[in-house]
Amino acid sequence: MSDIRVALIGNPNTGKTSLFNRLTGLNQKVGNYPGITVDKKTGISKIDQNTSAEIIDLPGTYSLNASSMDEDVAVKVLSDKNNDNYPDLVVVVVDIENLKRNLFIFTQIKDLGLPTILAINMADQMTLKGIDIDIPKLESLLETKIALVSSKQNKGLSYLKKLIASYKTVSTKPCFIEQETVLSKFAKDEKKKHHLETVRRYQFLKKTLEKTYTQDPQNAKDIRTFLDRILIHRIYGYLIFFGILFMVFQALFSWSEIPMDFIDSTFATLSELTRTHLPQGIFTNLLAEGIIPGIGGVVIFIPQIAFLFLFTSFLEESGYMSRVVFLMDRIMKRFGLSGKSIVPLISGTACAIPAIMAARNIESWKERLITILVTPFTTCSARLPVYAIIISLIIPAEATFLSFNVQGLVLMALYLLGFFTAIIAAAILDKVLKIASKSYFVVEMPNYKLPLFKNVAYNVIEKTKAFVFEAGKIILAISILLWVLASYGPGNEMQNATEHIQNNHPNYSDEKQQTEIASYKLEHSYIGVMGKFIEPVIKPLGYDWKIGVAVITSFAAREVFIGTLATIYSVGNEQESTIKERMRNEVFSDTKKPVYSFATGVSILLFYAFAMQCMSTIAIVKRETNGWKWPLIQMFVMSGLAYITALIAYQTLS
Amino acid sequence: MMWIQNILTIIVVAGALWFLYTKFIRKSKNNKNCGNDGCGC
Secondary structure (H helix, E strand, C coil), rough: CCEEEEEEEECCCCCCHHHHHHCCCCCCCCCCCCCCCCCCEEEECCCCCCCCCEECCCCCCCCCCCHHHHHHHHHHHHHHHHCCCCCEEEECCCCCCCCHHHHHHHHHHCCCCEEEEEEECCHHHHHHHEECCCHEEEEEEHHHCEEEECCCCCCHHHHHHHHCCCCCHHHCCCCCCHHHHHHHCCCCCCHHHHHHHHHHHHHHHHHHHHEEEEEHHHHHHCCHHHHHHHHCCHHHHHHHHHHHHHHHHHHHHHHHHHHHHHHHHHHHHHHHHHHHHCCCCHHHHHHHHHHHHHHHHCCCCCCHHHHHHHHHHHHHHHHHHHHHHHHHHHHHHHHCHHHHHHHHHHHHCCCCHHHHHHHHCCCCCCHHHHHHHHHHHCCCCHHHHHHHHHHHHHHCCHHHEEEEEHHHHHHHHHHHHHHHHHHHHHHHHHHCCCCCCCCCCCCCCCCCCCCCCHHHHHHHHHHHHHHHHHHHHHHHHCCCCCCHHHCCCCCCCCHHEEEEEEEECCCCCCHHHHHHHHHHHHHHHHHHHHHHHHHHHHHHHHHCHHHHHHHHHHCCCHHHEEEEEHHHHHHHCCCCCCCHHHHHHHEECCCCCECHHHHHHHHHHHHHHHCEHHHHHHHHHHHCCCHHHHHHHHHHHHHHHHHHHHHHHHHCCC | CCHHHHHHHHHHHHCCCCCCCHHHHHCCCCCCCCCCCCCCC
């Protein structure tokens, strides 16, 4: 139980999260699917020997005008004394270089009559940028206490904690409220009053900072200006962005190959050891053919997912991602999307669920709806396992194009395909949807900084953990059920399998007979019956009934696809082999041709690029759009598109 | 020993079924913190 509840608030990119990490360390709790806040984090900070504080990291927001979900959350928490999260003290985090803009929200919070202190972050930049602040004067003008901190260099935190501990002495007087009466005289209607208030607040801040803040412009000519000129350039900006993307996907494949192969073979050995060392029986079979391959199907993708988030966290932390948002806004506008849509589209590469929720801060309903509908096209991390294994099956690892790894190129092409499909779909929806709306785009350009290892590590560990423990649990549970469905079947066909094969193929060798028996049993199991039932629909796409079963089960979540195949191919297979080897050796029962040919591989890749194979996304779209209409339209359109493109691809290539 | 293996299998399969049921079918009770505690809603 903590003694003080502190709300941490500030504009995006003020280093609020870094400060939160510094204050709370590992004592954090992160909401998975936020309902009240877009992304709510809480943590406990030891303030002194006897006091601890609960720190609430409120969403990064520019004002308390409640024009977006983020702002609405902040208003609710700070203005409602009965709110569970109502704080004893508010710490407003501002960036030393953007004081005027960042202080706007500070003046609004002061108006609420809450004890509020100011944490001026990135204080380490003061000398470098030639900044000088008269702190006592600023404290008196803003009716507050100020701590100069540097979350990057871990400086000023003890003073900040001291201020937090003495929160009862912090002034609750507003620093701006006297303007209210002036505003009322000038403006009658609410909108004009609101506009005037914003202007007056900025005028107040301008005057305040003129008296307290100086910056030597000579020192301000730094590397940031130089880098910005190149990185958001109309031509070089895009070239550099695609160059970075290209390098990321090349590295993703080549770096994760060795750990993935190691994990794959370890689980194959583990399965074999279980089978040979444990007493024979049904549970041993479940372990060797269901549980171990199921867990293996999750763990194998840890290296690729961890590398992907390592790169994206590094780009985010360095300040480059905000430049990408700015760069992409030029493209976005032409397709009926807001510049803010790029945030869901980029975060959609991790998971569509938080990405769709991130669309809440888009004020215009039309742009928000379009963003929600097209975000599932971006390549989420759940598609990565499917892409990774199919690409490695249909494209040789040693294949190069202009000395670049072709596997990496194909993976990058699939990511771009998802992104551009989302953009094209947005343009179509912009024309089709007749909803009038207007919106504005503001993006904060943070300073470039060397990413803090701790923040990058937190991000990578958190996202990888989410994949392993959230998706992993589903994959494992489905693997167990699949094992049951693949091990038992209707009628006596499965029991008579040995007799049937021995009678029909008496000349087969023992090994061949065993393979045929396993195949016969699987075909007559419950799962085989289900697969056979849908086979006519999926056969034109180049899939056999086993892939059909994987397509059905992966409707729960895309990553279940590989886990399903791993389980199906393990049942009755007593040879020690990896998932990849089993898939590579798989042949059609009638033609004896390899199942995973180039044409089938491309067909699967395209199917998963477009299909809405994710129950959780459907649920979240239903919640965000407040009805079943949009998620159902989205599901049918995406599945239809997936089927048609996969069909065309297979029929053309085969 | 076979009966132990049978019981273990039943427990594991029932656990998997229950997990999938709670994850995808059963509606979670709405509470005011729903959405912040990984309650699955």
